[in-house]
Amino acid sequence: MAITDDVLVIGGGLAGTVAALSAAEHGGDVRLVTYKQSTLRHATGLIDVLGYTPEGEGPLADPFDAIDALPTGHPYERVGTDAVRDALLFFDALTGDTYGGAHTDSNALVPTSNGTVKPTARYPVGTAPGLAADPADTLFVGFETLPEFDGPLAAKHLEAAGVPFETRGVTLQFPGIKRADAKVTRYAHLLDWDEAVDIGRGETGARAALAAGVSDALEGETRVGFPPILGDDNHDVVRRDLEERLGVAVFEVPAGPPSLPGMRLEDQLYHALEEAGVNVTTGVPVVDYQAGDGDRIEHVLVDRKGQQVPYAASEYVLATGGLVGKGVDSDRTHVFEPIFDCHVAHAEDRYEWFVDDAFGDHPFASYGLEVDNELRPQDANGDLEFENLRAAGAVLSGYDFAAEKSGSGVSLSTGYVAGDRAGAEVSG
Amino acid sequence: MATDTEVLVLGGGSTGCGIARDLAMRGLEVTLVERGNLTHGTTGRMHGLLHSGGRYAVSDQASARECIQEVDVLQDIAGHCIEMTGGLFVQRPEDSDEYFQKKLTGCRECDIPARVLSGAEARRIEPYLAKDVKRAIQVPDGAVDPFRLCVANAHDAERHGARIETHAEVVDLLREGDDIYGVTVRHDSGPGKRTHKTPGTTEDITADYVVNATGAWAGQIGAMADLEVAVRPSKGVMTIMNVRQVDTVINRCRPKGDADIIVPHETTAILGTTDEEVEDPDDYPEEQWEVDLMIATLAELVPILKEARTIRSFWGVRPLYEPPGTGTEDPTDITRDFFLLDHAERDGVGGMTSIVGGKLTTSRLMAEKISDHICDKLGHSASCDTADVPLPGSENLEALEDAMDEFGLRSPVARRSTQRLGSRSREVLQTTDPNPVICNCESVTRAEVQDAIAQSGSDLNAVRIRTRASMGNCQGGFCCQLLANELHPEYDEETARAAYDELFQERWKGERHALWGEQLSQAMLKYALHATTYNADGDPARTGTDVNFEAFDGGQTDTEAGPSGVVATDGGPRNRGGDQ
């Protein structure tokens, strides 16, 4: 007997979790099956909606004007601008006071760990005090043992980018870190639990020790940017505690993987799934499916240690990610979607999958599924692949999220719509 | 007339660096000029096989004998640049018995230790060999790191007083009548170590004698003084796998052919190669079929290669030469020996000799013969010690083992670092400052990166060839930015940014030939990290876009109540000054 639910979501990244949550609002039984870590562990936790047009114009101060002008086939065009707004409202309600940006349509420019600024629509509250439109002088603090973020270099780079405030950087030793190869979670936990650290003349709390070092370095700046290691479980308390001790605003500068802000968002989403009563099955892949009557999926097969177990539902949402999440895969001659073998349009010659400039218009960056306005995948002739399958997030084609800065916005909007439609279908 | 230097060596490949070391050790004043980084030419784009000579044992026994002698020498003087992996010449059922026998006899005639193994014995050594391989001949092949070898030679030349100028392109030969007396070089930024964005200068360097060791480019140099050097550049492809499928060099035991060698190299295995004549050594097609051919053909020997992941492919050009009138049709038939062309004897123009051809394995011996010739020309008598004196990094390798734990590095990191640095490990890694890993794939720490920067300036590709940073699985995805960070504050922000851009584009170049499956996924991750997280493509500092910052969200102000949470409510500061 197959495990049976009303809606089955495949893939547990931003798109899949949001799809499961919006489907669950309709009241049916919802299950989410996901395999490996999602892209959120690599990503910054920022919710970019649209920072640049497909032609590269930007940074856009207002993403919504540009969304209306997107070409046919772009995921935002498929779902419509109103749905993007609805999805953002859904996200704002979900994240409450842990995210900023809801008060305006405008994009924010966030300083990044390499010293550029990048446009985004929603940002973790720990990043909020660092926005580049706020002309407050800023000190960037890096640590000797965390080579990705070089405070003095980032400060200089931001100056070259033309930010409207003074920047300065320092490199400090992180109190209590002896090993040069400690993981970022080690830094976060020292601050989360305010562990005692040895400062040469006795022991003190990690937060006090850190604040003392930074305090000595401050020269009148009114805010301080750190790499994103300011606590994990108690992130908010850590940041506010540091603000109180320093008497200035404290923020995190988004950085590359492993990314605590992305993981914090992931934790929040999984917590919400639990609250909403979604059944979550992790660590196992969906590997195949059984076709049913008409153009319907009867059930999918989940690989449990080599055994193929059927999971059935009335409606399915495919949110397995793009090339990074492995929802889109390739060999030397084909680009394909591995579970349902849905149609993926791509050049025949693999040397046409990319261009020579590392930051050029790479065709591979937008490979994925073509869908109708209901987000149902279409075959090469434009006919539906299945009646009861929708797709959401990075598995979709028609956009280069890296160039546009639209990754999380698309996953959020399409996840929201796909889940909502699937949920509506089963609730009658 | 007083000249700037006694000998001027053109070209910083294995040939030029070897000659510079040899002559400097013999007490001559030497200057070497190279238009790119050291190893910029063919040397940085070769297969990495330290030839036992087995490959030439049938077709070219003189070369084969030189190879096996030099393998012995390099073990003594360059232990930190080579890995004695051993090699197998593998016979498949369809390969001829007669050739197998010839190969075996040839090896024995050339004093190359050779032992016949059954198919089962060969598979016990290399379990991924195809089930149906028939027999194998075991020989002492190895792997050589061309970057480390060249850098060690150049470094030692400097220790003996030589001047090594990289990023200095020869743009003209200075010739008066029938005498060449120097060159004009254009410094990219400089003279001295390369620093980005420092304006370049032009310099005339005069010399008593000029050695043209520019390999495939020797014809272009010759033409600057109206001399013809008929180099026939021939390209070959190499494809790098993400892991070492084999730990032994695997050769196909049949007469010359494409795609017949797999060399285990550091953390990777390299498949190669092809042999195809090209017009221009700087501009030739890099084609998909060549990569596909590597995998398809070598999978006959090691079937799992078919499913394995490749991380990039690259091409090199052989500087093949044949004396005028030979007229060989097929480039694979052109000899792999080297030629010394003394232009005084050949063209009646004095002051310069051109060197073309040869192999990296025998580059020390080549340098010795060429240096003998030059000393003869200059009437300088000194003996050659290059076969006896270890290169920097290979001195006291025995003491190295003991020093391994000393540097507070995780032990796999320490092992990789000490393999690269050899006897220089202590000097480089002995730091009291925190020494985090900068490149995880290749285990390269800050101290090693800083040592490379001190040698080579702000050029991160030069740091790469010294340390292997950014050459592993992620192809610089995670470390390009970290490497650029290491340049600051010694170099300014603009320089660090330019160095990052250059390394990032360089790493993309070779990876393009590996873009499917796992590596395409990795490439998307890398693209996303650099474009999305870092916004390197939309960076106003790079694009020059004038951003109207005021038009963007500056955060929620105190007066607007709402869920943003920017406002501290627990006695923290009431927000920053500014737009509120």
Ligand SMILES: Cc1cc2nc3c(=O)[nH]c(=O)nc-3n(C[C@H](O)[C@H](O)[C@H](O)COP(=O)(O)OP(=O)(O)OC[C@H]3O[C@@H](n4cnc5c(N)ncnc54)[C@H](O)[C@@H]3O)c2cc1C
């Ligand atoms: C380095 C990096 C930085 C980024 N930075 C930003 C940023 O700053 N701002 C922004 O807005 N966006 C950013 N993005 C983009 C954004 O994170 C992604 O576009 C978005 O998270 C994709 O979400 P997704 O749910 O569609 O896919 P994913 O997060 O990839 O999730 C797919 C999930 O499906 C699972 N899965 C795959 N196949 C199967 C299967 N067969 N069975 C079961 N489960 C399966 C995967 O294991 C994974 O958990 C970044 C992306 C990267 C890579």
Ligand SMILES: Cc1cc2nc3c(=O)[nH]c(=O)nc-3n(C[C@H](O)[C@H](O)[C@H](O)COP(=O)(O)OP(=O)(O)OC[C@H]3O[C@@H](n4cnc5c(N)ncnc54)[C@H](O)[C@@H]3O)c2cc1C
């Ligand atoms: C595909 C391939 C695989 C190979 N595999 C092996 C192998 O496994 N084992 C082995 O032993 N040998 C191998 N070889 C041979 C070996 O790589 C070469 O013999 C050796 O590297 C040649 O070194 P070189 O110094 O003569 O030439 P190069 O390394 O090409 O050096 C010439 C230098 O001159 C510089 N130059 C050019 N023009 C100018 C100018 N105008 N001004 C200043 N500088 C200039 C170039 O930038 C270059 O760095 C291989 C060769 C190829 C092509």
